[in-house]
Amino acid sequence: MPAINLRVTAPICAFRRPYAREYLETERVAPPSTIYGFLLSLVGEEDRTRFIGTRLAIAMLSEPKVSTVLRTTWRIKERKTPPGKGANRKPDFQELLTGVEVAVWVADGPLAGRLRLCAGQPGAIARFGGLSLGESRDLVNEICFEPDLTGREGRWLVRDPKGRLPLTLWVDHVGSKGTRWEQFAIQNGSLAAPPAEDPRWITIEPPLAVAKAKPSGRKKRTGGKE
Numbered sequence: 001m002p003a004i005n006l007r008v009t010a011p012i013c014a015f016r017r018p019y020a021r022e023y024l025e026t027e028r029v030a031p032p033s034t035i036y037g038f039l040l041s042l043v044g045e046e047d048r049t050r051f052i053g054t055r056l057a058i059a060m061l062s063e064p065k066v067s068t069v070l071r072t073t074w075r076i077k078e079r080k081t082p083p084g085k086g087a088n089r090k091p092d093f094q095e096l097l098t099g100v101e102v103a104v105w106v107a108d109g110p111l112a113g114r115l116r117l118c119a120g121q122p123g124a125i126a127r128f129g130g131l132s133l134g135e136s137r138d139l140v141n142e143i144c145f146e147p148d149l150t151g152r153e154g155r156w157l158v159r160d161p162k163g164r165l166p167l168t169l170w171v172d173h174v175g176s177k178g179t180r181w182e183q184f185a186i187q188n189g190s191l192a193a194p195p196a197e198d199p200r201w202i203t204i205e206p207p208l209a210v211a212k213a214k215p216s217g218r219k220k221r222t223g224g225k226e
Contacts, residue, residue: 014135057198160199166183
C-alpha cells in the first residue's frame with residue numbers, strides 16, 4: 001500500500017530544544033521524535049518501542065510566528081521537596097509557536113495500518129487524554145487524513161550529514177544518554193509522498209541499547225496459557 005498522509009494543525013505549541021535551560025527556546029520545525037510520539041498517542045499506543053523502524057516524511061506547511069511568554073517551570077533542585085514546590089519551581093521565559101500546520105507521511109507498515117484503522121473506524125481505537133503536538137497543554141486543533149495538497153508547497157525535513165539543523169529521532173526522558181540525534185536540512189518542494197530511497201524519509205530508530213531491550217512478544221501466563 002502507499003504511504004498514508006495526514007495534515008495536522010495546532011494553534012499554539014512548542015518544540016523545546018533539549019539543551020535549552022534558562023531561556024526555553026523552540027525549534028521552528030517539528031522534530032521526528034515529536035511527530036512519532038503524536039502518532040502513537042493518536043492510535044492509543046503506550047509502548048513507544050512498538051513501531052521502531054517506522055519511516056516518516058515531514059513537511060511544514062506554515063511559517064509559524066514566534067512569541068515569548070513568562071511561565072512557571074518545574075525542576076528538581078531539592079529531592080525532599082515535592083515537584084512544583086519551593087525551590088523546585090521557578091519562572092522562565094519560553095518561546096511559543098502559533099499557527100502550526102504540518103504534513104506527515106507514514107510509509108506502509110504496522111503504524112500505517114493502525115492509522116488507517118483510526119481514519120476508517122475511529123471507534124476501534126482505544127486512547128485517553130488530550131491529543132497534543134509537543135507538550136501536553138499544546139492540543140491539536142485538526143487532523144485531516146489524506147488531505148488534498150495539490151498545488152501546495154512545504155518546507156521538507158531532509159536527512160543531511162552536513163545539515164545545520166540537529167533534531168531528535170528518539171528522546172531519553174530521564175537523561176540524555178539514550179537520546180538519538182540526526183542532522184537535517186530544510187528543502188522547499190511540492191507536497192507528495194517521496195520516492196522510496198529519498199532522504200526525506202526518516203527512520204525512527206532509538207540507540208542500539210534501547211532497540212535490543214524491545215520486548216520480543218507477549219509473555220506466557222502461569223500454566224502455559226497465552
